[in-house]
Amino acid sequence: MVKKWYFYASLTVIIAFLSSGFKPLKVESNEWFLIKNTDGIQYLYPSQKKESYTDTNIPFTGNFFVGFKQALGFKESKNKYKKINSLGYLGKYQFGTDALKAVGIHNPELFLRSPKMQEKAFVALLSKNKALLQDVIEKYDGKVVNGILITESGILAAAHLGGAGSVKRYFRNNGKKFIKDAYGTSIRSYLKAFGGYDTSLIEANVNAVASN
Numbered sequence: 001m002v003k004k005w006y007f008y009a010s011l012t013v014i015i016a017f018l019s020s021g022f023k024p025l026k027v028e029s030n031e032w033f034l035i036k037n038t039d040g041i042q043y044l045y046p047s048q049k050k051e052s053y054t055d056t057n058i059p060f061t062g063n064f065f066v067g068f069k070q071a072l073g074f075k076e077s078k079n080k081y082k083k084i085n086s087l088g089y090l091g092k093y094q095f096g097t098d099a100l101k102a103v104g105i106h107n108p109e110l111f112l113r114s115p116k117m118q119e120k121a122f123v124a125l126l127s128k129n130k131a132l133l134q135d136v137i138e139k140y141d142g143k144v145v146n147g148i149l150i151t152e153s154g155i156l157a158a159a160h161l162g163g164a165g166s167v168k169r170y171f172r173n174n175g176k177k178f179i180k181d182a183y184g185t186s187i188r189s190y191l192k193a194f195g196g197y198d199t200s201l202i203e204a205n206v207n208a209v210a211s212n
Helices: 002-020 065-077 097-102 108-113 115-132 134-140 152-162 164-172 187-193
Strands: none
Touching: 065 152, 097 108, 097 115, 108 115, 115 134, 115 152, 134 152, 134 164, 152 164, 152 187, 164 187
């Protein structure tokens, strides 16, 4: 009888000891994200608040050429390759038929169906305008005209809006003449909105065409 009591008592002690090893430790933690800010850095994400994400710009393209293309394409058509506006301008970058012919494209229907052709046409038109406006770029790049810091990318964007001739006329009037397109968008607004991008990879070529 004594041996049975000793056996069960020992078994109880052993079970109690083993069970204590599986009790979770009490951990002090911040709600949602286990971070202790020991180096002074403020952690913004992840966050449970929906409004924390509403103003983030994803993807971040910076001032690279891809950012320039996407920003200008969004302004022109919200980056829709099949967009046709009320004046008949076509595609992501809203080309008119004259601009298409200038870069060697004579089939607007095919152009509208081909994102690849549209991107090549855009680069070709930039090359052509850069050649036509080389004197303007050299004279005004980095200078402030009528309250706007002038950059090469801004000049090229303005030429895309109104043509190289309109940009030359704008600078001949020292930015005082209000030059706009059919929808009322001004050369000045494009000089400001699209300034500061890196368009250095665009080669000036007055004979540029959208190659296959």
